[in-house]
Amino acid sequence: MQNIIDVQGLKKEFKSFSSRSGLKGAFRDLFTRNYTIKTAVDDISFTIKKGEMVGYIGENGAGKSTSIKMLTGILTPTDGKIVVNGMNPHKEREKFVKTIGVVFGQRSQLWWDIAVQESFRLLKKIYNVPDQQYEEHMKDVIETLDIGPLLDKPVRKLSLGQRMRCELAAALIHNPPLLFLDEPTIGLDVLVKLRIREFLKRINEKYGTTILLTTHDLSDIEALCERVVMLDEGKIIYDGPLKELRENWAEGKQIQFQFSEEATLEELQHLTQEHLVVWEKGESDLVWVASVEADETVISGVIGKVTAAKKIADLKILEISTEEIIRNIYVEGAVRHG
Amino acid sequence: MEYISIFFQYVGQYLKTRLTYRADMIVEIFSDLLFQAVNLVFILVVFGHTNLLAGWSKDEMIFIYGFFLVPFSIFASFFNIWDFTDRYIVKGEMDRILTRPVHSLFQIVLERMELESLFGVVTGLVVMFYAGDKLGLEISWYDPFIFILLVIGGALVYAGIFIALATIGFWSDSRTDIMPMMYNIGNYGRYPVDIYNKVIKYVLTWILPFAFVGVYPSSYFLEREEWYTYAFLTPVVGIVFFLIAVTLWNVGVTKYRGAGN
Numbered sequence: 001m002q003n004i005i006d007v008q009g010l011k012k013e014f015k016s017f018s019s020r021s022g023l024k025g026a027f028r029d030l031f032t033r034n035y036t037i038k039t040a041v042d043d044i045s046f047t048i049k050k051g052e053m054v055g056y057i058g059e060n061g062a063g064k065s066t067s068i069k070m071l072t073g074i075l076t077p078t079d080g081k082i083v084v085n086g087m088n089p090h091k092e093r094e095k096f097v098k099t100i101g102v103v104f105g106q107r108s109q110l111w112w113d114i115a116v117q118e119s120f121r122l123l124k125k126i127y128n129v130p131d132q133q134y135e136e137h138m139k140d141v142i143e144t145l146d147i148g149p150l151l152d153k154p155v156r157k158l159s160l161g162q163r164m165r166c167e168l169a170a171a172l173i174h175n176p177p178l179l180f181l182d183e184p185t186i187g188l189d190v191l192v193k194l195r196i197r198e199f200l201k202r203i204n205e206k207y208g209t210t211i212l213l214t215t216h217d218l219s220d221i222e223a224l225c226e227r228v229v230m231l232d233e234g235k236i237i238y239d240g241p242l243k244e245l246r247e248n249w250a251e252g253k254q255i256q257f258q259f260s261e262e263a264t265l266e267e268l269q270h271l272t273q274e275h276l277v278v279w280e281k282g283e284s285d286l287v288w289v290a291s292v293e294a295d296e297t298v299i300s301g302v303i304g305k306v307t308a309a310k311k312i313a314d315l316k317i318l319e320i321s322t323e324e325i326i327r328n329i330y331v332e333g334a335v336r337h338g
Numbered sequence: 339m340e341y342i343s344i345f346f347q348y349v350g351q352y353l354k355t356r357l358t359y360r361a362d363m364i365v366e367i368f369s370d371l372l373f374q375a376v377n378l379v380f381i382l383v384v385f386g387h388t389n390l391l392a393g394w395s396k397d398e399m400i401f402i403y404g405f406f407l408v409p410f411s412i413f414a415s416f417f418n419i420w421d422f423t424d425r426y427i428v429k430g431e432m433d434r435i436l437t438r439p440v441h442s443l444f445q446i447v448l449e450r451m452e453l454e455s456l457f458g459v460v461t462g463l464v465v466m467f468y469a470g471d472k473l474g475l476e477i478s479w480y481d482p483f484i485f486i487l488l489v490i491g492g493a494l495v496y497a498g499i500f501i502a503l504a505t506i507g508f509w510s511d512s513r514t515d516i517m518p519m520m521y522n523i524g525n526y527g528r529y530p531v532d533i534y535n536k537v538i539k540y541v542l543t544w545i546l547p548f549a550f551v552g553v554y555p556s557s558y559f560l561e562r563e564e565w566y567t568y569a570f571l572t573p574v575v576g577i578v579f580f581l582i583a584v585t586l587w588n589v590g591v592t593k594y595r596g597a598g599n
Contacts, residue, residue: 065596072436073437074436075595100437107434114351121347
């Protein structure tokens with residue numbers, strides 16, 4: 001399969017001027033300025049193939065937005081090579097942007113005071129979409145996103161969730177083969193999120209649209225992306241399947257027992273002495289948590305032993321969430337490969 | 339051409355929005371008219387004391403003012419870029435502009451147009467015909483064409499200067515008061531340049547060529563042959579300044595740093 005995005009050694013530096021403190025400092029600034037060079041994106045390389053859905057994650061300031069802006073042709077890279085859809089985004093900007101769709105969750109693509117369909121019509125003109133293609137494609141998009149009833153309302157009167165769905169539709173007017181989504185679900189309620197995810201999955205299947213998605217909401221990534229690219233301080237610290245990330249990092253599981261009668265540490269340790277178990281007391285005297293390795297025989301062994309000896313009211317097997325995994329990775333600063 | 343059709347789509351949309359806020363539009367046209375009236379009164383007051391100023395009569399001055407209004411109104415309708423830095427750079431609206439397949443400056447012209455200002459063209463023509471009649475000027479068949487050419491030249495001079503100033507925003511997004519100052523300097527172009535000293539005259543001709551918006555092109559219609567060379571330079575100066583400005587703009591876009599996040 002061909003590469004839709006090919007990034008080699010991409011780098012972006014911002015030169016910023018740092019002012020000295022006080023009046024004296026301000027005077028000195030007039031003559032000699034202190035410039036600091038901040039490397040927002042530091043030598044990253046990756047490729048994305050047609051039809052992939054990739055999650056692009058990282059903390060605030062990790063360089064996500066900056067790299068997306070370079071990929072979409074908004075910013076000029078300091079160094080490195082970018083080829084997206086066979087073009088250099090910044091050099092051939094006007095031709096290039098016809099082949100991509102962009103949604104910035106925090107910024108509207110639509111005109112504030114005019115009706116949604118008027119915005120669509122202007123965009124149709126801007127992208128020079130033939131009537132027939134527009135009718136066919138947009139009918140489907142409008143139906144799937146269920147925005148038909150919103151079309152004659154001005155954008156300023158829409159709720160955030162309604163607006164976001166319209167934004168998505170607007171980004172797809174020219175049916176681009178590649179879609180960039182920067183925080184598309186920020187501030188949305190669960191139902192709208194689900195609908196947007198379903199919609200993205202659908203266009204990915206139907207049109208083979210490649211999607212690059214940045215988000216803080218990891219449930220988006222879990223629902224949509226098989227592959228994640230993780231950034232930290234401008235560098236890629238992980239690039240691979242989400243599944244592998246989970247397997248390598250989510251070592252062990254926790255079993256939470258809620259007993260109907262009191263239990264003591266010694267008692268529990270005695271019960272499970274043949275396995276490697278760490279017992280911890282939970283929220284109350286009746287709740288105990290056993291941390292074990294993620295191995296079926298161990299888990300069922302522990303549960304069997306404990307439930308045979310003691311009466312329990314509730315039992316939960318806790319898996320470490322992706323969110324926790326990511327947090328762990330940031331704490332350690334690098335990703336171990338399994 | 340594709341751009342022309344996009345232009346009309348925007349104009350249509352603009353009119354539709356404006357017609358829903360009728361009161362707004364009337365207030366705006368009214369305040370424009372008031373502003374133009376104040377300027378005219380100023381000229382009349384000056385000539386209440388004297389009939390000639392550096393060899394120019396009152397009616398000639400009024401004619402120049404009338405002419406100036408035409409290119410200026412066209413500029414004011416389409417190049418509302420005095421708040422470009424604030425609106426597009428600081429607030430990051432430029433991001434959106436740059437993700438669309440149309441030249442960025444053209445998009446901003448379309449988004450920011452204020453067609454009400456075109457009303458000034460009518461005022462300008464009325465003032466010119468009034469003054470021209472008093473001066474007994476005659477109109478030849480080719481005069482309207484020359485008029486259009488000179489008006490376009492003048493509007494391009496204005497546009498060029500203000501676009502060039504707006505591009506500063508790509509390099510530095512700090513606040514400057516240069517834009518209002520430039521509007522003031524622009525006003526000097528509507529008085530005959532020989533009433534100023536040499537330095538100012540030079541600046542208004544070659545550096546900030548506002549004289550090509552008012553006095554130089556008008557001198558053609560006022561049949562002041564000593565200025566004809568300058569009058570016919572108007573379209574050239576307009577095109578040169580506009581092209582320089584667009585080039586600066588294109589370079590500026592590559593320096594765009596994006597907003598905060």
